[in-house]
Each structure stands twice: as C-alpha cells, then as structure tokens.
Amino acid sequence: IGSVRSSMGDGDRLVPRAIFVSGGEVAEIRRAGQLLYDGGGATWGARLRRADTLTVLAGATVELTGSGYVATADSAGAAQLMHVLPGRYHVAVSTPMMREARLSPIERDVEIRDVARVDTVALPSVEALVARQCGRPRAQPAGEPLPAMLFGTVTDDAGRPVAGATVALSYPPRARVVADGRVEATTSSADITADGDGRWRACGVPRDRPLELRALGDGRASPLARVRVDPSLGALRVPLIIRRPAPMPGGSQ
16 A cells, blocks of 8 residues: 555654555466476466478577566477467577577567467577568669678587677778779778677678687687678577686696
C-alpha cells in the first residue's frame, strides 16, 4: 500500500494513495533437476527455420522473455518448453553465432494456450544479419561483393576470455588506376576492443582479400592470424588465443 502522511490538526494519520497487488501461479517445482510438483500448463515448441546453410541451429536459445522459460534447440532447430502458463509471450531467439558476435536476437510474439502447440520461427540469412548489424555501404563499386563481418572471442591458453583485449586488424594495400592515369594504393587497419567476455566484432571487412589479425591483452599477444573471407560468406569466425610465453631455460620466466 502506498501512502502519504497528512496532518489535520488532530494528529498525523496515513492516507492511502495507491494499492499495489502482486501475485503469481506456480507452474512447477524442481530440486536438483527432479520435478517435485507439476502445476499443469501447456507444452509449447519452436521450430527454427534457417534461410541458408551457414546458420547453425544446434545450441540456439529460445526464450520467453521475462518469464524464466528458456529452451535450447537441437541440430534440427527444435526446442520445447513444458508447463508454460497460458498467455501472450515475447519470444527471443539467438543462435550461437549471434551470441558470440553480439547480434540482437530475433524477436516475435506468440500466444500460448492450454493445448500443445509448435510455432515456426524463421531466422534471417547470415547476409541479412550482417546487413542489419553493420549496414550497407553508401557507394558500392560495381562488381564488388558487399563487405563481410569478422567476429570471435579472445581467450588465454586455458580457455578463459580476456576481457578488454585489443584485436588489431589490417589488410594490405590495394592498387587501382584513378581517372587521370595515376595509380592509387589504399591500406586499412583498425583496433577493436573486446567486451568483458572477450567477444569482438568487426564490420566492413572486404571479402576475398588476405586479412591479418592479432589480439593484445595482459601485456601479451596472440600469434598472427591470416584469414580470407570467402566471397560466398557474409561472416567469418576467427578465435584468437593469447598464449603464455614459454618458460626460459632453467625454469625462469
């Protein structure tokens, strides 16, 4: 109960201004993974449909946001939730690639009733995800493929993420003849800062060109990674590992 104090000359008294009511319904109770109580509810499933073969469905998460209901999809894109209370829910779907590249989940609304139901959730292509996150270049040269996206996680040699690591990206000069017959060479480089989980993302990366990447963190660097994005790919995962230096002879570091 929300209230305010009022003084009427004959002493203070509380005057109600609003009443807040909260409650809920127990759908199930579990202990150590064992179901102790089943309060009923519906069985709801999601069938994920991918737009290209580059999208990996296994490990995708399907969440009814704000409810605590989360399921993991199998390799066929099937995910199931049980004992769901009827109602209208907001569904968020995120594939492993989307989570590592820090892309926003695919969202839609569903109506869950007392009967078992399976809804199909269409996922966009990797190209569409990259365009949604990175945008499209304003001036795209004729015959040039759209830029791609690189992403990955910086870890140490024990598999722990390196928070705030710097990923140095560069690609060599490319020569072209300009209008007056001169040869013009351009080179590009960028430093990307990984987040607290060591995840990083780089947009606007050219395809079918040699790229060089190195991660820097904790005063150490990863081996130089040389990659090339296939023209048919919209995104490429590049894991980077910062290794401890080898011990010096005699056991000193």
